[in-house]
Amino acid sequence: QQQVKQSPQSLIVQKGGISIINCAYENTAFDYFPWYQQFPGKGPALLIAIRPDVSEKKEGRFTISFNKSAKQFSLHIMDSQPGDSATYFCAASLGTGRRALTFGSGTRLQVQP
Amino acid sequence: GAVVSQHPSRVICKSGTSVKIECRSLDFQATTMFWYRQFPKQSLMLMATSNEGSKATYEQGVEKDKFLINHASLTLSTLTVTSAHPEDSSFYICSARAYLFLRDSSSQETQYFGPGTRLLVL
Numbered sequence: 001q002q003q004v005k006q007s008p009q010s011l012i013v014q015k016g017g018i019s020i021i022n023c024a025y026e027n028t029a030f031d032y033f034p035w036y037q038q039f040p041g042k043g044p045a046l047l048i049a050i051r052p053d054v055s056e057k058k059e060g061r062f063t064i065s066f067n068k069s070a071k072q073f074s075l076h077i078m079d080s081q082p083g084d085s086a087t088y089f090c091a092a093s094l095g096t097g098r099r100a101l102t103f104g105s106g107t108r109l110q111v112q113p
Numbered sequence: 114g115a116v117v118s119q120h121p122s123r124v125i126c127k128s129g130t131s132v133k134i135e136c137r138s139l140d141f142q143a144t145t146m147f148w149y150r151q152f153p154k155q156s157l158m159l160m161a162t163s164n165e166g167s168k169a170t171y172e173q174g175v176e177k178d179k180f181l182i183n184h185a186s187l188t189l190s191t192l193t194v195t196s197a198h199p200e201d202s203s204f205y206i207c208s209a210r211a212y213l214f215l216r217d218s219s220s221q222e223t224q225y226f227g228p229g230t231r232l233l234v235l
Contacts, residue, residue, distance in 0.1 A: 034223060043119075043206050043226035044157070051221075089156060098210065098222050100147050103156045 003027050004092050006104025013111050019077040021107045023090035028071065030092040034101070035064065035075045038087045047088075048075070080111045115141045115211040119227035126197055127235055134192045134230045136207030142187035143209035147224065148180075151204040163190045197234040205230045 005024045013019045025033075031052055036044035050057045050064040050073065057064045063076040077084055087108050091101040116139040126132050136146055144165045149157040161182050162170045169182035179201075181193040190209075194201055208224040 032221075032223075036226070041229070041231070043117075043208075043229045046223060046225065049221065049223060095222075098145075100159045100162055101157075101208075101224060102159075105156050106154075108154075 003030075003102050004090060004104040006090050006107060008107060009105070010108040011110070013080045013109065015080065015082060015111055015113050017080050017111075019080045019084065019109055019111070020074060021088055021090070021109070022072065022074045023104050024070075024072045025092050026071065027092070027094075027102075029094055030102075031095070032093040033064070033066065033073050034091050034093075035062075036089045036091060036103075038089065038106075044089060077109075080109075082111045082113050085109055085111050115139075115209065115225040117207065117209050117225050117227040119207060119230050121230060122228060123231040123233070125233045125235065128198050129196055131193055131195045132197055132232060134194070134205055134207075134232075136190045136192070136209070136227050138188045138209040138211070138225075141209075141211050143190075143211060144187060145210045146184060146190040147208045147210075148182060148190075148192050149206045149208065151206060151229075153204075157206060160192075194232065197232070199234045202232055202234045205232060 003026050034049035035047045037047050038044045048059045048062045061078045066073045087106045089106050090104040093101050118137045120135045146163045148160045151157045160175045163182045163184040165184045171177045184190040206229040208226045
């Protein structure tokens with residue numbers, strides 16, 4: 001059972017555009033939702049995270065929107081740059097981050113110059 | 114953010130040999146570390162949770178006798194792939210639980226990942 005569903009699988013965006021990646025979760029007990037960025041051959045790097053008591057969180061060009069009733073959350077990358085080209089994973093966890101992460105399937109983002 | 118290292122970064126071994134992968138938290142102590150496995154172009158799958166001073170907790174379907182985990186100190190966890198076979202070839206990534214201090218002065222426990230270890234079994 002896939003507990004965190006991520007879409008799209010791949011995304012092509014022009015430089016300066018907005019990249020949007022969506023995730024939906026099933027377990028209502030999840031209470032911590034991070035996003036990770038991964039470059040080929042490297043480990044995932046934490047980008048931004050949100051807890052369900054907040055509907056939106058912004059850090060620089062990255063924004064998480066969270067819809068608790070719909071059990072959905074999304075990552076918005078504003079002013080996308082070629083350097084943002086990577087694979088992005090959403091994840092969810094129990095115990096406000098203390099427990100292991102359940103990852104989405106990943107989105108390969110390509111930002112064209 | 115907190116730094117987690119892994120060693121080696123890549124290893125090639127013959128079938129039947131054992132390989133040890135080290136995961137270190139460099140600037141913080143981690144009572145809990147996690148081991149994940151990632152196949153090409155796929156997501157990360159949790160293998161086991163490693164707690165300092167106690168036995169690891171393995172996920173369903175992960176053979177504990179094949180993937181030996183030792184968390185002997187607050188900064189080091191090791192994963193040993195015993196009697197490796199070609200199907201064990203994968204990207205192994207560890208993470209360590211640490212506090213992330215936020216702008217509002219609150220803190221949030223999160224996970225920082227190591228750079229991964231590419232294992233190729235011939």
